[in-house]
Amino acid sequence: MAVLKWVSLIFASLSFFAPPPAATSSSQQITAKFLDLARRPELFDWMVGIRRIIHENPELGYEEFQTGKLIRDELDKMGIPYKYPVAETGVVGFIGSGSRPFVALRADMDALAIQVHGSVEWEHKSKVPGKMHACGHDAHVAMLLGAAKLLQQHRHELQGTVLLVFQPAEEGGAGAKKVLDSGVLENVGAIFGLHVGTRYPIGSVASGHGPLLAGAGFFDAVISGKGGHAAIPQHTVDPILAASNVVVSLQHLVSREADPLDSQVVTVAKFQGGGAFNVIPGSVTIGGTFRAFSKESFIQLKQRINEVITIQASVQRCNATVTFGSDERPSYPATINDIRLHGHFQNVAEQMLGSKNIKEMKPVMGAEDFAFYQEAIPGYFFYVGMVDDKKGPFEPSHSPFYRVNEDVLPYGAALHASLAARCLLEHQPEPPLSKGTSHDEL
Missing domain, CATH: 3.30.70.360 (Alpha-Beta Plaits)
Incomplete structure (x- = not known):
């Protein structure tokens, strides 16, 4: 019975998309262009600066007021319209035509109630006692803002609209569910999310289709x-x-x-x-x-x-x-990657990074509130590797010794931008459930 239900879900997800045409040369050029641009010093250094500001000033779930203000200030500078507040402290930006189809990119913003270890000597470590970004969400925000710069610079090439979802309270607060409940993603046909990975080398990505996280x-x-x-x-x-x-x-x-x-x-x-x-x-x-x-x-x-x-x-x-559970600590569903988006992800990542850098990830028992999006929208979640042996060991998430290899930032920004732009160009996703509302007024 479970197998039959999983098969039915696969075929249901296929109906959310028009049949994709063959990949065009312009699609492939987008992939290469975004990575080259993300590596340029002006964008890379800017993302590093954003990441360090957020890392120094961590905020817990539903308390991300300063993080949200930083995001809004940067979106204002880019001329990107946004909705605020969403899910209490979240921000959702909009790039493109303002009309269908809609694709969303998500970054979580919250820190953890962990004290950075006293032996950590990094200049930009947390300045707030008992709180730190020990799971890379500061990098996630910086990468999505980097993707926003790339997409805004090429907004006239987008065949639809990209939503930038800066989400609060992933760490146990189910911020994704509140974003969904707000209705801001009602017409979105696909959503992508990423996480920096301490088990995969820099320049690689890891994911899979079907159940990924429990x-x-x-x-x-x-x-x-x-x-x-x-x-x-x-x-x-x-x-x-x-x-x-x-x-x-x-x-x-x-x-x-x-x-x-x-x-x-x-x-x-x-x-x-x-x-x-x-x-x-x-x-x-x-x-x-x-x-x-x-x-x-x-x-x-x-x-x-x-x-x-x-x-x-x-x-x-x-x-x-x-x-x-409770309202403050609800249950999370399983993170189940859409099979059609898996093919799209592999095409984009392979053209950007090469087939040898695409890792097949085995399911793990960790949980991620990105799963709430996937219950309502075809969604895809993946890991971006950041391990570099020359820079020493990287501790796992939720460690007081946790650190981010900032060389990962261009990869995340370029992947975000390429996945969204090419999804609009090649697949023309339609919303799985439409309630008659539209973002045409954006």
């Missing part, structure tokens, strides 16, 4: 018993014992209930209760995450997590209440 949910549970002195446990109902059994039982959901070929994860990452060595507490709180690539597996995991926690707690004479 759907992610979160749970919290309070297991309540009866506290008392540790020396007389017979007079207590020990919630620590009950919670310990819950943690072990939850691991069986993957090891003994999931299809080994259907990747799933259940992780308990929080266990809180008590505070004294000789007192059994009255309650324990546990929490964690669960992940899967298919919606069916995701729903099944959620149901079984609730059952295991409540029933296993009752075996130990305790009560349990389970909550899943």
